[in-house]
Amino acid sequence: MADVDPSTPQPFYIALISIHGLIRGREPELGKDADTGGQITYVLELARALAQHPKVGRVDLLTRQVFDARISPDYAAPEEELGPNCRIIRLPCGPRRYLRKESLWPHLDGYADNVLRHFRAIGRLPDVVHSHYADAGLVGTRLSRLLGVMHAHTGHSLGRVKRERLLEKGLSEEVIESRYNISQRIEAEEIAIGNAAFVVTSTHQEVDEQYAAYDDYQPRRMVVIPPGVDLSRFHPPGRMAFHPPIREKLRRFLREPNRPMILALARADERKNLATLVRAFGESPRLRALANLVIVAGQRVDIQSMDRGTREVLTRLLLLMDRYDLYGKLALPKEHEADDVPDLYQLAAKSRGVFVNPALTEPFGLTLIEAAASGVPLVATNDGGPNEIIANCKNGLLIDPLDVAGMQSALVDALSHRLQWRRWSRSGVQGAHKHYSWQGHVEKYLRVMEQALKREESRKFPSQITRKYSLPTADRLLVCDIDNTLIGDRKGLCALLNILVEGGDKVGFGVATGRNLKGTLAVLKEWNVPVPDFMITSVGSVIHYRQGMVEDTGWAKHIDYRWDREGVLEAMAELPGLRPQPKEEQGPHKISYFVDSEKVPTKKKILQYLRKRDLHARVIFSHQEFLDLLPLRASKGLAITHLAIKWGLPLERILVAGDSGNDEEMLKENMLGLVVGNHHSELDHLQGQPRIYFAEEPHAWGILEGINHYHFLGNIRIPEEEQGRDD
Numbered sequence: 001m002a003d004v005d006p007s008t009p010q011p012f013y014i015a016l017i018s019i020h021g022l023i024r025g026r027e028p029e030l031g032k033d034a035d036t037g038g039q040i041t042y043v044l045e046l047a048r049a050l051a052q053h054p055k056v057g058r059v060d061l062l063t064r065q066v067f068d069a070r071i072s073p074d075y076a077a078p079e080e081e082l083g084p085n086c087r088i089i090r091l092p093c094g095p096r097r098y099l100r101k102e103s104l105w106p107h108l109d110g111y112a113d114n115v116l117r118h119f120r121a122i123g124r125l126p127d128v129v130h131s132h133y134a135d136a137g138l139v140g141t142r143l144s145r146l147l148g149v150m151h152a153h154t155g156h157s158l159g160r161v162k163r164e165r166l167l168e169k170g171l172s173e174e175v176i177e178s179r180y181n182i183s184q185r186i187e188a189e190e191i192a193i194g195n196a197a198f199v200v201t202s203t204h205q206e207v208d209e210q211y212a213a214y215d216d217y218q219p220r221r222m223v224v225i226p227p228g229v230d231l232s233r234f235h236p237p238g239r240m241a242f243h244p245p246i247r248e249k250l251r252r253f254l255r256e257p258n259r260p261m262i263l264a265l266a267r268a269d270e271r272k273n274l275a276t277l278v279r280a281f282g283e284s285p286r287l288r289a290l291a292n293l294v295i296v297a298g299q300r301v302d303i304q305s306m307d308r309g310t311r312e313v314l315t316r317l318l319l320l321m322d323r324y325d326l327y328g329k330l331a332l333p334k335e336h337e338a339d340d341v342p343d344l345y346q347l348a349a350k351s352r353g354v355f356v357n358p359a360l361t362e363p364f365g366l367t368l369i370e371a372a373a374s375g376v377p378l379v380a381t382n383d384g385g386p387n388e389i390i391a392n393c394k395n396g397l398l399i400d401p402l403d404v405a406g407m408q409s410a411l412v413d414a415l416s417h418r419l420q421w422r423r424w425s426r427s428g429v430q431g432a433h434k435h436y437s438w439q440g441h442v443e444k445y446l447r448v449m450e451q452a453l454k455r456e457e458s459r460k461f462p463s464q465i466t467r468k469y470s471l472p473t474a475d476r477l478l479v480c481d482i483d484n485t486l487i488g489d490r491k492g493l494c495a496l497l498n499i500l501v502e503g504g505d506k507v508g509f510g511v512a513t514g515r516n517l518k519g520t521l522a523v524l525k526e527w528n529v530p531v532p533d534f535m536i537t538s539v540g541s542v543i544h545y546r547q548g549m550v551e552d553t554g555w556a557k558h559i560d561y562r563w564d565r566e567g568v569l570e571a572m573a574e575l576p577g578l579r580p581q582p583k584e585e586q587g588p589h590k591i592s593y594f595v596d597s598e599k600v601p602t603k604k605k606i607l608q609y610l611r612k613r614d615l616h617a618r619v620i621f622s623h624q625e626f627l628d629l630l631p632l633r634a635s636k637g638l639a640i641t642h643l644a645i646k647w648g649l650p651l652e653r654i655l656v657a658g659d660s661g662n663d664e665e666m667l668k669e670n671m672l673g674l675v676v677g678n679h680h681s682e683l684d685h686l687q688g689q690p691r692i693y694f695a696e697e698p699h700a701w702g703i704l705e706g707i708n709h710y711h712f713l714g715n716i717r718i719p720e721e722e723q724g725r726d727d
Contacts, residue, residue, distance in 0.1 A: 128151070262354055477510060485703070542555075595621070661680065690719040693710070
């Protein structure tokens, strides 16, 4: 990345994260499944609108990359241009095949790691990571804590509200949990709401009645910014005859197609409450005499091949059609194109019909704005967005979505009074254009973002830490053991720290130690060492990052393989020469002892002893007085390799420094090794290996000697390649 003048304000880089569903810029397949609806429109239009603002230099819309023969290959493309300075970035998230959002939870940590690599590849961190929905909220929280960047969040719909509405409809807690993983979703929402610097909502009602139900709700961090809508495609019909392609698809269903149209446009999702709408229509002779019902509920080829939730909703609608004998009065087309949507609104307006949104919960409702701009009056749920949209546009009625009689009455009222219908139609067009523009949305969004960035900066109190957090931008890493390596000589340490500061954000700095995190932070503070970019503690069994002391949970899951801590403890209790270290030195993936070197069995015998009992551990002796047992996959060296893969750094650009036996494994990895002059004799057998340099100087002076030996701060010299390339 080219150097920039720090005194010149740089255009913002904004990363939007929306993981589930199918996202593409060209002809988005809205309604293709339960996960591909209004949120897709929102994030696409938000990305384009932000990128058009002069204060914004780059917008990435990060989503999931999918390889699946059942869907378009468009969703496998790693990148797609949305416009100037704006692109969709697709990254792997779990299996290559398409998954519904409820199945993505186990794969979100891996997705966050892929986002980290994306940021490293472009050489820049975003100014804000803005997550959309609960799954992206977990990813945004993790990225924010790892990178120290600001996090914004938009929930779109909330799990607590959905659970209450589904309970009201008669579903049991067990069914809701098994179908929607609702408790996991609610916990993810709590985490995202608690972490975000600000939460973007669409309405005041959403804040006061929905977010307020969460434990981490903080009113001061809630910001109401109604979504903008691209209204260039939506306008009232003209006076000329109008025969769009979708009209013929509807006529296949309708005996009297010129009747007023009750139009619903929504995904086949339980939350959209379409079955109640069909009941209201089917049980009202007055409505059946006044109008036709048209429900456009996404795309379907074979209902039996669709996911369970969609399949159940569509099957229910068809059964209700049959129960109320609505043939000739109810249209339920199998498919529609994106270009059909404006035509549907115009057909409804031309027939003097009404647009209805009967959803159980509706955070906003983009279709309501589109319908209003097209001159179609509204009948909508008295939840979330519709409350404020109808208040602003003065173009319809609110209903209780579970009150069938109330829904019938509102629809009859909207269809029966011609003067009222005209007044609502005109008012809706005017109100949509007055209150809902993307330009206004982006202006307020950026004001809120800039204020939040200033608040975040003001909270960074002065301290001894003078090094910038370098891990996201570093192209090389220095990793040091602490005791008797990094510390031991204050003058040498001061000289080393000054060199690291001069290296800037291209040189990452970490420690790898047998100490636990608390002990690591204490000794670093005692020696006035800036908190490193990362800390590998407890002999490689735990990794923490400087930003917020966030633990690398992916590492913890990785090393848990074949680790039976209780079994190892029980077996080791039978061996002589061992005394457990204090409780604070033990860990979920670390068992530590003091040893009597004259009585304790050799490393080889301990391994044989454990293997015979089908127990598996890494056995590490150090200083002839300590013994640590770790999972097979845990060690300082393997932890560094994990970091290198995660952050996209070649091993030959990592310099590791140590002094004792518990450093041996990391020194023998395919990195640049350095043994300080005051090392323990248990490392002497490593002498002569080309990538392990034995310094003459002790402590930090020895680290500086090794840095010079490898030309580590310049063009790194790799010993086996002295006649080859310079990096």
